[in-house]
Amino acid sequence: MVNKVLSAATETEQLFLRFLVGKSKVYKEEDYNDGLNEQDSDANQQNGWHQRTLLSVEKERRMRVLEEKKLQQRREAVFVRDFQQLLLTTINEKLENTQCVLCDHLQMHQQCVDLLTALIAKETRYSVLAELLDRNPYVRNHVIGLVSSQNFMALLGRQKRIVHDTQTAVGMIGTNGLRYLIPALMFKHCINIYNHHNPLFTKKLWRYQLTLGQACTSLMLEAGYRHPYEGQMLSAMLNFAYTASFHQYLTSFEHVRSRLILEAREQDESMRHGFFHDLKSDLASLQALLITKSDLMMSVTLATPVFSKDFPHLITALTEEVENIDFDSRSVLGQILFKAVYFAKYEQLRAARLFKDEWLASYFKSAHIDKTTFKLLSEQALFRFKPDW
Known part of the structure; x- marks a missing residue:
């Protein structure tokens, strides 16, 4: 039974990451309202009766075109591989400068x-x-x-x-x-949900963060915690790794692309030059980046110098979550964050109609959320800002 619980939690975690970076939208456009806002199917098809017999010379021409297309695809696959490797290396080097990441x-x-x-x-x-x-x-x-x-x-x-x-x-x-x-x-x-590069990703990240923060607040109130308004800070700190990585991805993408265009121009490689000139930011490289940061250790690294003096208890809860400390060994805030993360991820997948009903029992058993609390969290529409706690 334990293995089944772990399997469900792991599967949901992987699904959440794919959803965050993928093209899936939250089911209803209204579900993006946070309360803070001052293939064609008629292609012509021929049956065997109307198809004419191709001449041998035409067959050869088509085969030649097909081979050239395959060769072009192999070349472009090499370009993409080299680009992504250089991009990820560049991003990771830049992210090591904590102070610049915090400010920029x-x-x-x-x-x-x-x-x-x-x-x-x-x-x-x-x-x-x-x-x-x-x-x-x-x-x-x-x-x-x-x-x-x-x-x-x-x-x-x-x-x-x-x-x-x-x-x-x-x-x-x-x-x-x-x-x-x-x-x-x-x-x-x-x-920055209004960026022009990947607004769908940032909208989904913000919706997750707001839900997570307000789930923390709701659970804090239920536990009688004195400062429930710290929930949104705790949520943001946990997502520092994703937020910083995304912004560095956008900056480094243009830097690496420009560098490779210049190299191709200097080496007079017109095909390579044209490929990188037309290259757009893609979901695959962003997903690869976020997967490397999914342990969220960078969140602790970034939050500690900023908040450890005045909010050491938040840093403790964040560290417990990132280091995956056993639930019973966590602080009160650490347990609250644990539950809130499970609920917030479930809620995003539910809204996008990606969460299977048969996962619910095992998933929430691992989340340490009882049915009464789960119902309370579900009824509050926590993806929309509540100023009236």
Whole structure:
């Protein structure tokens, strides 16, 4: 029975990675709404009666064209193999520079860390929060925009209002609401779901991260944890590896492609030059990259220097998850994160209609989630932001 449980969990984990990078969409387009948003079948076919007999010379020509096509495909397969090897090597070298990754790809500048620390770890006055928000223009502008949203403010039981200064917006939402909102906005910006290269991947990653963070919050509340608003931070920290890898992938892809185009031009290899000139970012190389990072050790490496001082308990829970510590040996937060990860992955696959019903019993037995908790998590639509915990 244990082997069956492990098999189901492993199969689901592999399916989740393929879904994340693949072309499968979440079933309903509405399922991407996070609540924070201010082959032709008629080809002509011939039967044997109408087919004319090919002349021998035409047969030879077709065979020649076919052989040339196969040769071209073999050449291109070599180009792709060499490109992917160089791309992955380049990405891994760049990702070793932790400080650059934190600043360039995760946007964890000091002003961002200061805002999170003041908001989550301390009791801070509205005026100080407003000042810190002004140093983070993207988050500030989004907060002000949400204050004028009837739907968002209704969730807080308040009327919308058109405001222009940060402190008024802070006062209208309140510290507790901002503790849930600002980390979500900050990490959504970090993922950059509006990129032009692979928006489907980033939308799915954000939907997973928001679901994971709010599953953590729900489980924290159930356990009586004092700071349930830390859920979204914990979720983002776990996904640092995927987020940073994706952004480095985009940067390195263009760098390596340009390098190989230049080399082909210098060596007067027109076929090679044309191939790399037309090459577009592909899912196979991105999936290969994410598989190499799926142990998420890089998440611990990136989160530790930023959050270990003010949020050591989050680093502990993150480390327990990444190192796959036995469930019963984990801290309270470590157990919460364990359950939330299982649920969030299930929820993405369920929404995409990829999760088989027969997996449910064995999968959730390994997830340590009882039926009552599972029902509670399922009913809350955790892929959509909740400011009213």
